[in-house]
Amino acid sequence: MRPPPLWLLSLLLGGLGAAAPQPDPVPQLAAPQHLELHLYNDEQILSWEPSPPSNDTRPVVYQVEYKYSTGSWNTFKGVNCTDITVTKCDFTGGGRLKGFPGLYSVLLRVRARQGERTSDWVTSTKFQRYCNVTVGPPKNISVTPGKGSLTLHFSPPFDVAREAVFEYRVRYWEKAGAQQVRGPFKKNSIVLDNLKPLRVYCLQTEAQLIVREKNICRPGLSLSNVSCHETAAEASTSLCAILISMGIFSLLLALTGACRFLFRKYQSRAKYWFQAPPNIPEQIKEYLKDPDQPILEALDKDSFPKDDAWDSVSIISSPEKEQDDVLQTL
The missing domain is CATH 2.60.40.10 (Immunoglobulins)
Known part of the structure; x- marks a missing residue:
């Protein structure tokens, strides 16, 4: 048998070795x-x-x-x-x-x-x-005025584990005055003392995170809202105010007692001074308006009513009879 031509053998071998066609790959989705x-x-x-x-x-x-x-x-x-x-x-x-x-x-x-x-x-x-955390200001801030002082109470910005702690600073200033800073404090209660009594002070607080044994410090990047409060009076000032009030009250009480005593002592004069002025009778007023009016006759008639009459007259005693009774007795 005659062998096939070389070109046909090469074609058959090439077709057997060719790979089957693959489907198109699924396109990949873009990443975020x-x-x-x-x-x-x-x-x-x-x-x-x-x-x-x-x-x-x-x-x-x-x-x-x-x-x-x-x-x-x-x-x-x-x-x-x-x-x-x-x-x-x-x-x-x-x-x-x-x-x-x-x-x-x-x-x-x-x-x-x-x-x-x-x-x-x-x-x-x-x-x-x-x-990497951003530390905010303390939370739930409350201020209690004291005698020449202000006491702050607040909560930490967030809870931390034992390896970390917060430190706090307070910025305060008297109205139209220079700003001052106190701290750092590690407690959640701060007393600002040595302030002027009966003065208004404005406050802001901030917190920073300290990580122990790691030398990590995350300062607060924001301050709390501004709040203003008036300090109370000192103890001596309060005592003076109480003494002054008591003195004024005692003086008023003494004046009231003196007025009552004088009124009782000079009661008749007081009544005379404060009594109403006498009123002019209506007949006199009419006479003053018209002098030609026979006012006296009218008054005389009014003083003796026509209808007055007596049923009987009894003589109880007389001076002559009393003298006769005395002589007969002698």
Whole structure:
């Protein structure tokens, strides 16, 4: 049998060695951009910009994972940061997780997913909460005025572990006066003494975080709202005010007693002085208006009514009869 030509053999061998055609690969989804970590007091929030839009109308969801410097990547179980449509993950938003510990080094990463398509992971920079947190002012501030002093009570900006502590400073000034600073204080109660009594002072407080044995200091970047309060009087000033009030009261009491004594002693004169002026009878007023009127006859007639009469007259005794009775007795 005659062998096939070489060109036909080469064609058959080339066809057997050719690979089957592969389907087109699924295009990869664009990754999230510009990761930003927000650390303010208790708040720990990671946010990012969404993936660029595409022709696919299916929703894009995001997955967030974390790990410590010596561990592996983990998904969040205490908060909802898996398959979320929003572009942020709040680590303190609820559940058992209350944020990352103060001095642990933490890494975060995010990726997008749309159906079967996924993006590459985007990793944030490493951070430590106590080293990167922004410290706000103290909370729940109350001020109690005292005798030439002001006492402040407040709460720390957020709770810290044993390895950290807060220090506080108070800025205060008299109205239209120069500002002064006192501190640092480590207690949540501060007494500003040696102030002027009965003066108005305005206050602002600030806090800074000190991490022991790490030489880490996070100063507060914001001050509390301005509040103004008036100091109370000193003890000597209060005593003088009480003595003056008692003296005035005693003087008024003495004057009242003297007035009552004088009124009783000169009661008749007082009544004479304060009695109403006599009134002119109506007949005299009419006479003064018209002198030609026979006012005297009218008064005489009025003083003796026509209807007055006597039924009988009895003589009880007479001087002559008394004398006769005396002579007969003798």
